[in-house]
Structure formats: structure tokens, C-alpha cells
Amino acid sequence: MAQTKEKSSLSGSTFFDRVSIEVQEPPPPLHSYLCLAMFACFCPAYPINIVALVFSVMSRSSYYQGDYDGSRRLGRNALYVAVASIIIGFLIITISCIVHFTTMEY
Template sequence: MSLGGPDPQVKSSLGGSVFFDRGSMDEAPPPLSSYLCLTIFTCFCPAYPVNIVALIFSIMSRSSYYQGDYDGSRRLGRNALYVAVASIIIGLLIIAISCIVHFTTGDF
């Protein structure tokens, strides 16, 4: 038992928080599922505030993954997926309603 010596598997960040170095352990990190491509695709749907929320969740998921918080990354990635799917559904509804209004109120 060494007194006063730092543990080689514990590192501290610039903000002062302490996290474990997973690079020296035998366990591989789980795969990243932040759904960034899906959330970028949803930015083209016309439900803009919801799109931005999905993109922010996805970016936060990637950030948590690279900081070593795998459970938080998984949770934020799942939230990004749910919000992205909701954004696609809302966008399709907006497009459908605008097409119905446009083609039913036009003078032919």
C-alpha cells in the first residue's frame, strides 16, 4: 500500500473532476450510438425547435462517450433517437397538412 502516490488508473480533467482511465483496462468500451446522422437528417424537416433539441442530445451523447460516461451516453443517444423520430413525424404531418390546405383551397 503506497501512501501519497497517485493511482495510475485515475486521471483528473482540467475542470478538476476525476475519472478512471479506461485505456489501460482490458474491457473494451461499448459502441457509440449517438444517432448523429439521423439528427442531421431531421434538420431538413420543418419542425425546427424539435430538430435542434435532437441535435443537441446527439452532440451531448458523443461528448459523454468520449469523456468515459458510457451510461450517460447511451441515455442521451436514446433521447436523441426518440426526439429525432418525433421530429420526422411532426415534419411529415406539417408537410401533409400544408399540401392538403394548398390543394383544397386553390382556385382551379
């Protein structure tokens, strides 16, 4: 089954174009890494993990607005920042434990 659409050319004249109705592809899967970003918020690298959470929420917002490339890019940024936040948090915890237990007097 076909439907007609009215299009205008660069000169301003209009013409009709026959466009077939196609089955739309499903959108690509959402990869916003929201759970990872929320887990990263428990690490003691506070400014960094909040940035990961913001990127993740922006990724979800872009996805639901139909900007799939922007959503993928922001989701990837959320992943990288969340992983960096977790690594920095583990380093802070490890260093603070080492300092605490090596300066302890018996």
C-alpha cells in the first residue's frame, strides 16, 4: 500500500512523491549505565560520580527524544566516568586503610 506526500523543491514548486509505508525498525537498545552510575555514587569520589550520574540521565533523555547517536555517546561517557569514579574511590579507600593501619600504635 502506498501513500502520497507533498514535497516542495528548492525553486518553491510543489510535487507529489509516492512513499511506500515501511515497517519501522525498532530503536537500538538503551545503554545509559544508570545502575553503574548510581553504584558509583557510593564511592568517595563525589564530584566525579555525580558527573557520571548526570551523563547517564542525559543519555536516557536523549534516547527517549529519539536522538540515538547522542544517547549512545552520552552513555559511553557515563560508563567511562563511572568506571573512573569507582577506581578512584577504591584507591582512596585503599590509601586511607593503609595510612590508618600503618600509623596505629599497639
